[in-house]
Amino acid sequence: MNYETLRVDIDNRIATITLNRPNKRNCMSPQLHREMTDLLEKLRYDDNVSVLVFTGAGEAFCAGMDLKEFFFETKDSPARFDEIFRTACEWRGRTLRYYPKTTIAMINGFCFGGAFSIVEGCDLAVAANNATFGLSEVNFKLFPGGTVSKSLANLLRPREALFYALTGRPFDGTEAARIGLINYAVPASELRTFTMDIAQEIAQKDLTALRATKDGYRYALEMSWDASINYTLAKQVELKSLQASMESGDWVEAGINDFLKGEYKPGLETHGQSAQRRS
CATH class of the missing domain: 3.90.226.10 (2-enoyl-CoA Hydratase; Chain A, domain 1)
Known part of the structure; x- marks a missing residue:
């Protein structure tokens, strides 16, 4: 470059x-x-x-x-x-x-x-x-x-x-x-x-989640209320599919499930950080 x-x-x-x-x-x-x-x-x-x-x-x-x-x-x-x-x-x-x-x-x-x-x-x-x-x-x-x-x-x-x-x-x-x-x-x-x-x-965040965050915001500026809701619902499904093959898992099975198991606090830290500290 x-x-x-x-x-x-x-x-x-x-x-x-x-x-x-x-x-x-x-x-x-x-x-x-x-x-x-x-x-x-x-x-x-x-x-x-x-x-x-x-x-x-x-x-x-x-x-x-x-x-x-x-x-x-x-x-x-x-x-x-x-x-x-x-x-x-x-x-x-x-x-x-x-x-x-x-x-x-x-x-x-x-x-x-x-x-x-x-x-x-x-x-x-x-x-x-x-x-x-x-x-x-x-x-x-x-x-x-x-x-x-x-x-x-x-x-x-x-x-x-x-x-x-x-x-x-x-x-x-x-x-x-x-x-x-x-x-x-x-x-x-x-x-x-x-x-x-x-x-x-x-x-340190999940790259696919970061991109979805940007897309959800940027495109919502151009959409009606209902169109934005439908778009973000579809985006959630797409995100889960993209993350499914990742070692860190998707936002439901890893992100939410690990929180329910008490492995980390999403309001205070990023998924995976607790495991990194323990190692």
């Missing part, structure tokens, strides 16, 4: 993906979009990876789109712009949202414009208190286009979304947590440890 715009490190079932254009504050170029698309496809089928963590090299998470390469250099080539635009929208707007593995944004610095869709597409997000967020599009006579307006609508209340989109004002990680853009804001010195602790906790 050798890429020019990305770094990938895999450890303890966690793949840390670092946007690696520090001299450009990790803004997203056409090459980065293509490389990210390729990487996500590879990690989708990597059995050694359960959780993906996204961060940025240097002092930035991601400063949004590379305005020169993405917009200016394609202004006379509609076909080239369309190809890049679709690639950029696809991995942030659909691939991340429905990815079969848990995704976490670890926001270490500047996070602007199109980077909001990376944050929104991920399942969870943690930022440094002093990270800087902003929707600066209006400052150069644009608006939050592509996937960004939808990302704002998905996550934020109208007042906050419109305030920051209309003023272009920057805000910090503490404010990002207050308005619901991220889960937590922590001191920069604690960001990696805090985020990786969450990632490791999730990586």
